[in-house]
Amino acid sequence: MAIRLVLKMGDPLLRQVAVPVARFDSELEALISDMDDTMRALAGAGLAAPQIGVGLRVVIFELQTNPRYPDVAPVPYTVLVNPVLTPLDDAEEEGWEGCLSVPGMRGLVPRLRRLRYQGFDRHGVPIDRTVEGFHARVVQHEVDHLNGILFPQRVRDLRNFGFEDALAGQMTPMPD
Numbered sequence: 041m042a043i044r045l046v047l048k049m050g051d052p053l054l055r056q057v058a059v060p061v062a063r064f065d066s067e068l069e070a071l072i073s074d075m076d077d078t079m080r081a082l083a084g085a086g087l088a089a090p091q092i093g094v095g096l097r098v099v100i101f102e103l104q105t106n107p108r109y110p111d112v113a114p115v116p117y118t119v120l121v122n123p124v125l126t127p128l129d130d131a132e133e134e135g136w137e138g139c140l141s142v143p144g145m146r147g148l149v150p151r152l153r154r155l156r157y158q159g160f161d162r163h164g165v166p167i168d169r170t171v172e173g174f175h176a177r178v179v180q181h182e183v184d185h186l187n188g189i190l191f192p193q194r195v196r197d198l199r200n201f202g203f204e205d206a207l208a209g210q211m212t213p214m215p216d
């Protein structure tokens with residue numbers, strides 16, 4: 041339907057806590073359609089509704105096999121509404137993240153290696169998955185957006201945060 045402007049870090053809308061979706065209706069469909077168009081136009085791996093200025097608990101993500109990221113397993117296209125994350129253990133893994141709201145930058149972020157997530161698809165059908173690796177990482181990154189958190193806030197050592205071109209060769213980039 042439309043490629044929307046992605047808000048950048050510093051915009052107060054990105055710091056707000058998003059509210060749950062109450063109705064699975066045509067308004068939600070239109071939002072998801074705009075999110076799809078925006079994520080694909082910018083070649084992102086995920087997008088949260090607050091990034092286009094809509095304070096609802098909706099995220100989308102997808103990673104197709106990509107020669108740029110040979111070590112990252114593909115993630116099926118998923119619309120996740122009102123997500124709930126449940127840790128399964130406390131094992132963490134560090135990985136280099138980027139974000140469409142923090143263009144050109146990368147940071148080393150610890151995330152839970154494995155987790156269970158629940159929520160609903162665009163029609164209100166329940167989703168319940170246990171995932172690991174990049175799939176677990178992208179869900180944690182997107183759900184952070186719903187709670188007003190951007191990945192630089194998760195970087196433990198700011199020496200591991202910088203511009204992608206300057207960091208080239210020092211990191212294994214993950215999809216945005």
Ligand code: NI
Pocket residue numbers: 138139140141181182185
């Ligand atoms: Ni992001």
